[in-house]
Amino acid sequence: MQFGMTEEQAMIVDTTRAFVENELYPHELEIERTGHLDMDVIKDVQSKAMEAGLYAANMPEEVGGAGLDTLSWLMYEKELGRANYALHWTGVARPSNILLAGTDEQKEKYLYPCMKGEKWDCLAMTEPDAGSDLRGMKATAKQDGDDWILNGTKHFISHADIADFAICFMATGVEDTPRGPKKKITAFFVDKGTPGFEVRDGYGNVSHRGYTNAVLEFDDCRLPSSAILGEVDKGFDVANTWLGATRLQVAATCLGRAERALQHSVEYAAERKQFGQQIGKFQGVSFKLADMALELKAANLLTWEAGWKFDQGTVTESDMSMAKLKATEMLAFVADEAIQIHGGMGLMDELPLERIWRDARVERIWEGTSEIQRHIISREMLRAHGA
Incomplete structure (x- = not known):
């Protein structure tokens, strides 16, 4: 297993991150304050995503997708995960790959219109x-x-x-x-x-x-x-057969949000001064940053390993459950610590931190609760001993 990105993966990451920052971030505050994502915004983002080659990138080339391998797809998902979930889910869409299980007639009626952005x-x-x-x-x-x-x-x-x-x-x-x-x-x-x-x-x-x-x-x-x-x-x-990697998709989007929260925290700790020095020099803050970075890296490695093994055909249910469990619980920890570092400002909607903190809560519930993931992991361990 290689720990460095290929040139193609680096290009995917850079292209997707630039798209997220330029096309998705500007819409976030309005959606957060109104709770509504306007269809005109969806269509605008959708059109730009198609032009950038990012739309439905999770799907095979033969049906009009980008044909990304699982690991590259997860890197793409991580970058999308930095932004408001509704924006990247509907605007940069991922038609469910379960549509690939359909008959030729079903694909004509359902899959291909989704690939063209005509249906959801x-x-x-x-x-x-x-x-x-x-x-x-x-x-x-x-x-x-x-x-x-x-x-x-x-x-x-x-x-x-x-x-x-x-x-x-x-x-x-x-x-x-x-x-x-x-x-x-x-x-x-x-x-x-x-x-x-x-x-x-x-x-x-x-x-x-x-x-x-x-x-x-x-x-x-x-x-x-x-x-x-x-x-x-x-x-x-x-x-x-077709939905197995959704736990990894959840893990990957959590990585993106956690990385964004950590970046804000590092910058704030380096700039904010109290008692005559940057707050990052206080052990109470610097140790938080170290722990946040450590947990994020551990979740990254578990997720990338599971994605790599998925492509090798060797991934286990436990691998995917570990990645999902670690990434979702890591995000909750990082989001909470980021707000603590920012103090009162962390709870204000001028920053994305309070959103990331709120959004983190559902990740430990959908696509299998943390308890279900622990059950899967322990069951696989015990089965080897006939239990």
């Missing part, structure tokens, strides 16, 4: 009573001739308000396992406007202002069999 997708798994325990979902799809009838509720569905369609995971049966009955899951494409499918406003959220969530309601929503993504009862196979 959203993923619907979480339910009011089924978050981390997806096998406990109650929303169902029952076969009726050649059609399927969907009923139930999904919530916390990110950016469903602007999405043109949802990829919904529904319970389609029950199977017996050594640990008792488990739900069988099937994934469906559901177009907005389909009778029986309603998108309602979600909840106010302290993290990631402008990045909305919604409640999806299904009331005898009828779909043809052609709406199935993958195979019947194989929804988890589809999800595990």
Whole structure:
């Protein structure tokens, strides 16, 4: 494993960072103060991202993406992570790579319009009573001739308000396992406007202002069999095959925000004077900076190693969970220490620190809580001993 960037990776980092600083930073304060991301801003950023070759860079070249390897993609994500989440998610978009699992007809209808910035997708798994325990979902799809009838509720569905369609995971049966009955899951494409499918406003959220969530309601929503993504009862196979690296994406964006917070802290500690000298010369501040840098580097190394191993085909669930766990908890620590170093100014919205501090909280919850990540890591360790 090489620890230095290739020329191509350095170019990706420099190009993405410049784009973030020039095209995304200027919109941040308005979004933070209003909680709203205007569609005109999204379209403007989207157009510039396409021109810069940064749009949908997570996707393969054969479908119009940049075809980045996993490690390079994570470096790209880290730079995007410096900015307001809603801005880079919708404006510099990453169509979900689960769309690659579709048939040729499904790709024409859903994937390629997303690649062109004409449509947005959203993923619907979480339910009011089924978050981390997806096998406990109650929303169902029952076969009726050649059609399927969907009923139930999904919530916390990110950016469903602007999405043109949802990829919904529904319970389609029950199977017996050594640990008792488990739900069988099937994934469906559901177009907005389909009778029986309603998108309602979600909840106010302290993290990631402008990045909305919604409640999806299904009331005898009828779909043809052609709406199935993958195979019947194989929804988890589809999800595990195509969504595995999302934990690394979360880790990478956390790295970018932590690096931004640390940079502000170092500059402030070098410039701010109290009692006749820069506050960075006080051990109480300098040791904070050292600890912040140490935790950030450790999270970087775990994330880059997992990305590199993903490309080698040797990554484990534990590798990805370690990266996600370390990076998200590191961000919380760095954001809190950055505010402490800045004192009262750290809580003012003239600086991005209070946003980074707020945004950090959700990272330990979505894409698998910290507790779930610890469970995955320890389970892999114990399995080697037959436990």
